[in-house]
Amino acid sequence: MKLTTDELILFNKNRVEVNFKKGETIIKQGALAGHIVYVKSGLVKVFLEHGENELILSLEGRKKLIGLQAINSNSIYPYSVSAYEDVSVCLLDIKTLKHIVGTNAKFAEQILNLIIEESNFSHNRMACLSLKQLHGRFADLLLCLSLRIYRRKVFKVPLSKKDMALITNMSQESMSRVIKEFNDDKITDIKGNRISILDFEKVRHLSVVG
Amino acid sequence: MKLTTDELILFNKNRVEVNFKKGETIIKQGALAGHIVYVKSGLVKVFLEHGENELILSLEGRKKLIGLQAINSNSIYPYSVSAYEDVSVCLLDIKTLKHIVGTNAKFAEQILNLIIEESNFSHNRMACLSLKQLHGRFADLLLCLSLRIYRRKVFKVPLSKKDMALITNMSQESMSRVIKEFNDDKITDIKGNRISILDFEKVRHLSVVG
DNA sequence: GACAAAACATGATTTAAATCAAGTATCGAT
DNA sequence: ATCGATACTTGATTTAAATCATGTTTTGTC
Numbered sequence: 001m002k003l004t005t006d007e008l009i010l011f012n013k014n015r016v017e018v019n020f021k022k023g024e025t026i027i028k029q030g031a032l033a034g035h036i037v038y039v040k041s042g043l044v045k046v047f048l049e050h051g052e053n054e055l056i057l058s059l060e061g062r063k064k065l066i067g068l069q070a071i072n073s074n075s076i077y078p079y080s081v082s083a084y085e086d087v088s089v090c091l092l093d094i095k096t097l098k099h100i101v102g103t104n105a106k107f108a109e110q111i112l113n114l115i116i117e118e119s120n121f122s123h124n125r126m127a128c129l130s131l132k133q134l135h136g137r138f139a140d141l142l143l144c145l146s147l148r149i150y151r152r153k154v155f156k157v158p159l160s161k162k163d164m165a166l167i168t169n170m171s172q173e174s175m176s177r178v179i180k181e182f183n184d185d186k187i188t189d190i191k192g193n194r195i196s197i198l199d200f201e202k203v204r205h206l207s208v209v210g
Numbered sequence: 211m212k213l214t215t216d217e218l219i220l221f222n223k224n225r226v227e228v229n230f231k232k233g234e235t236i237i238k239q240g241a242l243a244g245h246i247v248y249v250k251s252g253l254v255k256v257f258l259e260h261g262e263n264e265l266i267l268s269l270e271g272r273k274k275l276i277g278l279q280a281i282n283s284n285s286i287y288p289y290s291v292s293a294y295e296d297v298s299v300c301l302l303d304i305k306t307l308k309h310i311v312g313t314n315a316k317f318a319e320q321i322l323n324l325i326i327e328e329s330n331f332s333h334n335r336m337a338c339l340s341l342k343q344l345h346g347r348f349a350d351l352l353l354c355l356s357l358r359i360y361r362r363k364v365f366k367v368p369l370s371k372k373d374m375a376l377i378t379n380m381s382q383e384s385m386s387r388v389i390k391e392f393n394d395d396k397i398t399d400i401k402g403n404r405i406s407i408l409d410f411e412k413v414r415h416l417s418v419v420g
Numbered sequence: 421g422a423c424a425a426a427a428c429a430t431g432a433t434t435t436a437a438a439t440c441a442a443g444t445a446t447c448g449a450t
Numbered sequence: 451a452t453c454g455a456t457a458c459t460t461g462a463t464t465t466a467a468a469t470c471a472t473g474t475t476t477t478g479t480c
Binding site for chain 1: 258260261263265267279281282283288289311312313314315316317318319321322323325326327328329330332333334335336337339340341379418
Binding site for chain 2: 466476
């Protein structure tokens with residue numbers, strides 16, 4: 001999503017640039033929100049901490065705003081965010097943002113649109129996780145990486161197989177088997193952390209049929 | 211959620227009251243959004259249509275606003291809504307609402323808060339569906355009905371066992387067995403469409419442990 | 421009230437996927 | 451280069467829950 005002039009002005013006034021190392025926590029669920037995060041580079045995961053388990057809500061890459069949900073009454077982050085690789089971000093003071101949202105209706109409308117978009121994305125992910133099985137879920141991850149994050153058919157990911165298993169809500173062993181099948185069927189060519197999508201239509205089909 | 215003065219003024223100016231019969235579609239996913247729905251009475255389901263399947267996003271009862279996600283750029287409803295029983299609603303013209311959102315920042319902020327709240331609810335539901343198993347999911351349904359919708363421990367629902375199975379994403383047969391177990395263990399007393407929660411703490415516990 | 425049609429219950433079987441188990445490959449540190 | 455640790459693979463077993471199959475109860479209709 002492109003940023004508007006309003007948002008760019010805001011950025012230039014209040015930005016603090018920070019780098020996070022691989023594995024570091026960028027946003028902690030439950031903490032009082034001090035800022036919204038704009039990802040300049042690197043891949044991050046947005047996730048719910050739920051007792052022992054975690055549920056990954058989304059992967060986000062460059063040019064994404066994260067933490068907008070904390071612009072609410074209590075200013076508590078409703079999820080955690082951590083870095084899959086070294087990440088560079090801008091931190092935007094949440095009070096400033098809240099002030100602008102409360103006074104500039106056009107700006108508020110745009111933030112609203114961003115959150116609605118995320119809400120729809122989240123609903124789709126819910127459908128993916130609860131209606132599809134292994135192959136469909138992995139196909140969805142491939143589509144997400146290829147279309148939303150890297151915008152190519154061949155790319156390197158900072159994700160281990162274990163990470164991918166967590167994202168698609170399956171066991172590590174199942175992940176291994178699914179990848180093997182995709183490779184054997186010439187749908188993908190996945191070696192180490194290099195992913196090549198060979199048959200995009202088949203991936204899309206598997207995503208649809210579940 | 212209580213409505214503010216602003217919202218009430220809006221209501222009084224633009225409301226059209228409509229009744230829907232059990233089973234009727236109130237909002238159709240993919241359609242151009244003409245209005246936002248305020249539920250005056252009756253239980254409705256909000257759901258994604260996903261090929262043959264459907265994924266129930268939430269149950270909503272009286273005093274809820276539904277369809278806020280359609281206040282976005284393209285004004286397309288991102289989900290369907292239908293009536294579990296005879297339902298009485300107010301329809302609010304979406305153009306009017308959009309206009310107010312675009313000009314009154316305080317109002318926009320409130321809508322934003324509502325959508326953020328729904329977004330958090332939705333994330334929790336995602337966690338429920340993908341991390342918990344049968345008993346935990348059913349416990350969550352009981353908590354939702356008892357705390358969010360009816361605000362009592364004994365209530366009648368317009369839901370068949372099949373409906374409840376769909377909501378908790380399990381088969382009808384599993385639903386039967388889970389209910390039997392809950393009744394046998396004196397956690398609930400469910401007969402026909404009357405639900406009594408006998409041991410609230412146990413329900414809460416089952417919801418937590420999954 | 422009789423009948424068909426749903427809704428519901430329950431036991432047996434099957435299935436998808438997790439877990440368990442045992443291995444190999446890869447990576448990082450010394 | 452060696453060692454240990456971690457990541458990954460792959461087959462065997464187990465498990466949760468769906469499906470299948472059948473029976474029973476409830477509901478609505480004429």
